[in-house]
Structure formats: structure tokens, C-alpha cells
Amino acid sequence: MSFLKQLSPLSPKDDVLSGLTVALALVPEAVAFALVAQVDPLLGLYAAFIIGLVTSVFGGRPGMISGATGAIAVVLVSLVAQHGVEYLFAAVVLMGILQIIFGAFQLGKFIRLVPYSVFLGFVNGLALVIFLAQMKQFQIKDADGVYQWIQGTPLIIMLVLVVATMAIIQYLPKLTKAVPSTLVAIVALSVAVYLFNLDTRTVGDISSVAGDLPKFHIPSVPFTLETLWIVLPYAIIMALVGLIESLLTLNLVDALTETRGQANRESMAQGLANFVTGLFGGMGGCAMVGQSIININSGGSGRLSGITAALALLAIILLGAPLIEQIPVAVLIGVMFMVVIGTFKWSSLRLFGRVPHLDLIITGIVMIVTVFADLAVAVILGVILSALVFAWEHAKKIRVQKFTNDGGNTVYELIGPIFFASIHNFQELFQPNEDAQDVIIDFKRSRVADHSALEAIDQLAERFEKAGKRLHLVHLSPECRLLLNKAGDLVEVNVVEDPVYAVAAGLTSKEIDAYAMRSKKSGAASH
Incomplete structure (x- = not known):
């Protein structure tokens, strides 16, 4: 039981x-x-x-x-x-x-x-x-083995049976659902073909x-x-x-x-x-x-x-x-036509x-x-x-709010995700030669999604280095800080306020923790 x-x-x-x-x-x-x-x-x-x-x-x-x-x-x-x-x-x-x-x-x-x-x-x-x-079922081989479209009376009989099958399947459930309408159509029309000796092909x-x-x-x-x-x-x-x-x-x-x-x-x-x-x-x-x-x-x-x-x-x-x-x-063709109508x-x-x-x-x-x-x-x-359409649409949504803070520093507040499709737009948001000596990029309202984004950030750091400007990145993840190590003293990371979220594969938790600890020590020393 x-x-x-x-x-x-x-x-x-x-x-x-x-x-x-x-x-x-x-x-x-x-x-x-x-x-x-x-x-x-x-x-x-x-x-x-x-x-x-x-x-x-x-x-x-x-x-x-x-x-x-x-x-x-x-x-x-x-x-x-x-x-x-x-x-x-x-x-x-x-x-x-x-x-x-x-x-x-x-x-x-x-x-x-x-x-x-x-x-x-x-x-x-x-x-x-x-x-x-189903269209192939309206063809038959001739004496030479070539498929020809059925014509004349056999075609008319097939079409009548197809339409009758579809009509029974469609309208019988409105009268009764005691028996499957598909079964009724098959049995009724098979009996009709047998009784009236209609000239049409069968499964046999x-x-x-x-x-x-x-x-x-x-x-x-x-x-x-x-x-x-x-x-x-x-x-x-x-x-x-x-x-x-x-x-x-x-x-x-x-x-x-x-x-x-x-x-x-x-x-x-x-x-x-x-x-x-x-x-x-x-x-x-x-x-x-x-x-x-x-x-x-x-x-x-x-x-x-x-x-x-x-x-x-x-x-x-x-x-x-x-x-x-x-x-x-022809009855099976009618059944399949109803499957088509129900599937579409x-x-x-x-x-x-x-x-x-x-x-x-x-x-x-x-x-x-x-x-x-x-x-x-x-x-x-x-x-x-x-996926490509999604990436394209979201790539257009990245933007910045630029202002000067009380200390006279240029601040870029980044808004939107950074990933492979948005890195081109990301690079165009910054003008190092027009900014103050110290530039702050705030990632609080942005997320770094993949390795392409990490490389784009690193390239941005090099642009500011060539322009002779000091770049400070805040609210950046530990993974980003680790991969941006080559920016050296030009990059300052706000460790205390940084959220912890994963953005890159291949880094162990021990590596991330170790680098975060080193960043905290260096950050405390710089202040």
C-alpha cells in the first residue's frame, strides 16, 4: 500500500x-x-x-x-x-x-x-x-518512383477527412468531455471510410x-x-x-x-x-x-x-x-494539424x-x-x-556624475555595470588632462562584472599616470585591487568602506584576504 x-x-x-x-x-x-x-x-x-x-x-x-x-x-x-x-x-x-x-x-x-x-x-x-x-502525405509515388501530388477525387476525399477530423477535435469538447475528442474523430472517420468504401490510404x-x-x-x-x-x-x-x-x-x-x-x-x-x-x-x-x-x-x-x-x-x-x-x-494529418494549431x-x-x-x-x-x-x-x-542584446542595452547605461569636492579634487561617481560590452563607453567618460591633480573614482554605485572590466580600470590608471595625475579608487572590491597592483602608488584604495563581492575567478580567499590586509596597512600609513 x-x-x-x-x-x-x-x-x-x-x-x-x-x-x-x-x-x-x-x-x-x-x-x-x-x-x-x-x-x-x-x-x-x-x-x-x-x-x-x-x-x-x-x-x-x-x-x-x-x-x-x-x-x-x-x-x-x-x-x-x-x-x-x-x-x-x-x-x-x-x-x-x-x-x-x-x-x-x-x-x-x-x-x-x-x-x-x-x-x-x-x-x-x-x-x-x-x-x-504533413505536406509529404499529400504526395504519392508514381510508376517511375517519382513523387507526385495527389489530385482529383482522392485529394478531395483526403481534404474532407482532414477537415472533418479537425472539426470533431475542435467542437466535440464543447458538447462532452467524457471521451477524448481525438479518439472519437479517429474511430468515427475510420468507420465511415470502411462503411462507404472510400478510396483513401490507411496506415496499413x-x-x-x-x-x-x-x-x-x-x-x-x-x-x-x-x-x-x-x-x-x-x-x-x-x-x-x-x-x-x-x-x-x-x-x-x-x-x-x-x-x-x-x-x-x-x-x-x-x-x-x-x-x-x-x-x-x-x-x-x-x-x-x-x-x-x-x-x-x-x-x-x-x-x-x-x-x-x-x-x-x-x-x-x-x-x-x-x-x-x-x-x-488523412485522419492522422488532421490530428497533426490540430497539434500544430495547439502548439503555435x-x-x-x-x-x-x-x-x-x-x-x-x-x-x-x-x-x-x-x-x-x-x-x-x-x-x-x-x-x-x-545575451548580446542584453549586453548591448546595459552597456549604454554606464555614466558618471562629475563634481569637485571641498578639497578641490575631481570626483567621478560611477553609475552602472562595467563589463566587456561597456568598457569602451567607460573609457570615454574620463578626461585626465582636464581634471585636478587628485582624481577620485567612486565605485559605490557600480559593479565590476568580468576580467575585461578589470583590465579597463587598469588601463585607465595608466592614462592618469601619463597625464601626471594621482588617481584614487574607492569602494572597489579586493579582487580589483589585487589585479590593479601594477598601478602602484598612483592608486589609493579605500579599504574600510569597500564592500566584499566576488568579480573574478581564479583567486583564492587566502590571496584576497592577504592582499586586503596589506592594503589596510598601506592605507593607514598613507593617511
């Missing part, structure tokens, strides 16, 4: 029912994402089962659902097309190893560095990628989804450096994409449940899940935003909900394959004129790179651009 309580702290009944609902919703998406990756639908179902089970048991966010996802599927397309499915398995195994390392080194906290503008671009780009992937026309239990399978690839260089780029991209989407989903579930997940534990669980999936014939995956929200809204908050969903999905694989093969491809942040279109233009530009760049390159590169590029 205590074990069950650990799996479901609130309500085992709600977790089980919610897990069953999620399992039914997982089937069409797992199949659809496998088709996006151009692999056997069974690979998507196996990935959904294994990843869902492993992350539910070992993950850091109870209630979050993981499985085969579009974010991973779109990365796999070119690898499968160029090298085959066995290289896919090898890439997924390596992806899992990289994610385990990421979690072991506790790097999950760095997801906090992703700005919201980058998140918007990432989500909107992902929606566009999924949408564009593409591939069989009948399967047994996943079997252990070491990827059949040469274990050489050449193979490593082939799969490593894909593995890195999938690892980053999977972790980014998983940790962003974790934050979303945290907000919905008002609880706190464990990012590093989730990273390791995602890695273990993908490592196992690659060895059992799955396509890889990560956390799923849509299914996680369905689970939370259906009352699933414990690990039992995810475990139930995974086991129910396995039962469908073993017993329900003949039914799954009757699902029309339409509110971002109303941000023009309400947020800084540079943030909107970053969102657009991330979205474009996501579509034409990949998700990981897009997010990393977005974070770098956001």
Missing part, C-alpha cells in the same frame, strides 16, 4: 483513468510522428511505450508524459533517408548517453537561461516544421503496426569512427532538442500543479529512456506538451498515470494492431508594438532557423543573440 502511495500520492483511481485516456491519445500521434520520420509506425509506438514507462518510473516530474515526438522526428528524417534505420537506433542510443551525462553534471538548471522570446520562436518553429512535414497501406514485445537489438552498424562521425551530429541535436523540450514542459507542468520538479533527475531519466529505446527498436523521443496537459487536466498527477499509459499502449500494440491499420492517413503561440502575433523590437526579431530568427536548420541550433543561437 505504501508503494502504491508513492506512485500515486493523491488518487490512484484518477491516475489510472487519466493514464488510459492518455494512452488512447498517444496512439495516433506516435504513428503520425513515425510517419514524419519516414520510419515504420511500430518504431513510434515502441518509443512511446518504452520512453513513457522509463520516465514515469525514474523521472523528476510525476505526471509528465513522454514519448515519440515531432521535435525528434524531424531531426531523424535525413539520417534515415541517407543511412537507414539501423543508424537511427545507434543515434538514439548515443543521444541517451549524452542526456545522462547532461543530467549527471547537473546542467538542467541552464534551461532557465532560455528567454521567453527564444521559447516563442522555438515553439512556433516546431509547429511550422510539423505542418510542413504504408506499413504494418502489428508487433510483439520489443526485442533487444544492438544496432547493426559498423563500430568505427566513421559511424561515430555520422551519428554524433544527429545525437547531439536530438539530445539538446529532447532536453530543451522536456525541461520546458517540466516548467509548464510545475506551473500547472504548483509543485517543483527535478530538472537534473528528469534529464537522466530521459537519457536512460532513449538509451533503452535505441536498444529495443524505438525512434527516440522526449516529453510531450499536449499529452502532459491532457494527463494533468484529467486528474493524473502521480507516476502511476504515466505507467498506466505506457502499459495500456503496450496492450494496444500487442492486441489492437489490426484496428490501428484501418486508420486513414498565436498570442505572439499580438506582441508587435508591445514588446521590444529586438525581442521580436530574435523570435523570428529562432523560428526561421528551426524550420530550415534544426531546433537545437535555433535555441542556442537565440540564447546567444539574447
Whole structure:
């Protein structure tokens, strides 16, 4: 009983029912994402089962659902097309190893560095990628093996089924939420196609989804450096994409449940899940935003909900394959179009004129790179651009208040941070030749942020030395004083009033304390 309580702290009944609902919703998406990756639908179902089970048991966010996802599927397309499915398995195994390392080194906290503008671009780009992937389903090979757009009656039938699927998913919840609208759309339209003998492709026309239990399978690839260089780029991209989407989903579930997940534990669980999936014939995956929200809204908050969903999905694989093969491809396209609509942040279109233009530009760049390159590169590029924009904006905020004190000395009261982007503006604030013989720079309202700033201060001391002026720096940190030692007698440091705060790496506390003591003695002597 205590074990069950650990799996479901609130309500085992709600977790089980919610897990069953999620399992039914997982089937069409797992199949659809496998088709996006151009692999056997069974690979998507196996990935959904294994990843869902492993992350539910070992993950850091109870209630979050993981499985085969579009974010991973779109990365796999070119690898499968160029090298085959066995290289896919090898890439997924390596992806899992990289994610385990990421979690072991506790790097999950760095997801906090992703700005919201980058998140918007990432989500909107992902929606566009999924949408564009569906366009391939409107093509078919001719006798010469060339892809041609579907035309005539088959196209009309597909479009009608797509629209009908989207309409049921959109409007059925307004009438009843007793059953998942996605499931109703799939069942109703599959039955309609069968009864009216409509000429349209089904999942069975593409591939069989009948399967047994996943079997252990070491990827059949040469274990050489050449193979490593082939799969490593894909593995890195999938690892980053999977972790980014998983940790962003974790934050979303945290907000919905008002609880706190464990990012590093989730990273390791995602890695273990993908490592196992690659060895059992799955396509890889990560956390799923849509299914996680369905689970939370259906009352699933414990690990039992995810475990139930995974086991129910396995039962469908073993017993329900003949039914799954009757699902029309057009219905799955409709399901994916609704995923696109639900994924795309339409509110971002109303941000023009309400947020800084540079943030909107970053969102657009991330979205474009996501579509034409990949998700990981897009997010990393977005974070770098956001950091540069932040640095540029703060670099312009440094200024001084200049006045002459009662003793006739020139005083510069520095305001704003000094760091790599602001050092040019910092140097332009001072005119040594126009100042009194003794110049005081007060750092009370400023902070020295990096080594570039320390070097800039040292260069400023040299400028005053060449001008024949005595420079006095007050409210400067011990680290700055240590690195400015070469200014010698020209620099006076007010030790008594100096705050202690760290600004530079590589200095030990003993070194700082020793220099502070020497500075106090020399300061007392100078007074």
C-alpha cells in the first residue's frame, strides 16, 4: 500500500483513468510522428511505450508524459533517408548517453537561461516544421518512383477527412468531455471510410503496426569512427532538442500543479529512456506538451498515470494492431494539424508594438532557423543573440556624475555595470588632462562584472599616470585591487568602506584576504 502511495500520492483511481485516456491519445500521434520520420509506425509506438514507462518510473516530474515526438522526428528524417534505420537506433542510443551525462553534471538548471522570446520562436518553429512535414502525405509515388501530388477525387476525399477530423477535435469538447475528442474523430472517420468504401490510404497501406514485445537489438552498424562521425551530429541535436523540450514542459507542468520538479533527475531519466529505446527498436523521443496537459487536466498527477499509459499502449500494440491499420492517413494529418494549431503561440502575433523590437526579431530568427536548420541550433543561437542584446542595452547605461569636492579634487561617481560590452563607453567618460591633480573614482554605485572590466580600470590608471595625475579608487572590491597592483602608488584604495563581492575567478580567499590586509596597512600609513 505504501508503494502504491508513492506512485500515486493523491488518487490512484484518477491516475489510472487519466493514464488510459492518455494512452488512447498517444496512439495516433506516435504513428503520425513515425510517419514524419519516414520510419515504420511500430518504431513510434515502441518509443512511446518504452520512453513513457522509463520516465514515469525514474523521472523528476510525476505526471509528465513522454514519448515519440515531432521535435525528434524531424531531426531523424535525413539520417534515415541517407543511412537507414539501423543508424537511427545507434543515434538514439548515443543521444541517451549524452542526456545522462547532461543530467549527471547537473546542467538542467541552464534551461532557465532560455528567454521567453527564444521559447516563442522555438515553439512556433516546431509547429511550422510539423505542418510542413504533413505536406509529404499529400504526395504519392508514381510508376517511375517519382513523387507526385495527389489530385482529383482522392485529394478531395483526403481534404474532407482532414477537415472533418479537425472539426470533431475542435467542437466535440464543447458538447462532452467524457471521451477524448481525438479518439472519437479517429474511430468515427475510420468507420465511415470502411462503411462507404472510400478510396483513401490507411496506415496499413504504408506499413504494418502489428508487433510483439520489443526485442533487444544492438544496432547493426559498423563500430568505427566513421559511424561515430555520422551519428554524433544527429545525437547531439536530438539530445539538446529532447532536453530543451522536456525541461520546458517540466516548467509548464510545475506551473500547472504548483509543485517543483527535478530538472537534473528528469534529464537522466530521459537519457536512460532513449538509451533503452535505441536498444529495443524505438525512434527516440522526449516529453510531450499536449499529452502532459491532457494527463494533468484529467486528474493524473502521480507516476502511476504515466505507467498506466505506457502499459495500456503496450496492450494496444500487442492486441489492437489490426484496428490501428484501418486508420486513414488523412485522419492522422488532421490530428497533426490540430497539434500544430495547439502548439503555435498565436498570442505572439499580438506582441508587435508591445514588446521590444529586438525581442521580436530574435523570435523570428529562432523560428526561421528551426524550420530550415534544426531546433537545437535555433535555441542556442537565440540564447546567444539574447545575451548580446542584453549586453548591448546595459552597456549604454554606464555614466558618471562629475563634481569637485571641498578639497578641490575631481570626483567621478560611477553609475552602472562595467563589463566587456561597456568598457569602451567607460573609457570615454574620463578626461585626465582636464581634471585636478587628485582624481577620485567612486565605485559605490557600480559593479565590476568580468576580467575585461578589470583590465579597463587598469588601463585607465595608466592614462592618469601619463597625464601626471594621482588617481584614487574607492569602494572597489579586493579582487580589483589585487589585479590593479601594477598601478602602484598612483592608486589609493579605500579599504574600510569597500564592500566584499566576488568579480573574478581564479583567486583564492587566502590571496584576497592577504592582499586586503596589506592594503589596510598601506592605507593607514598613507593617511
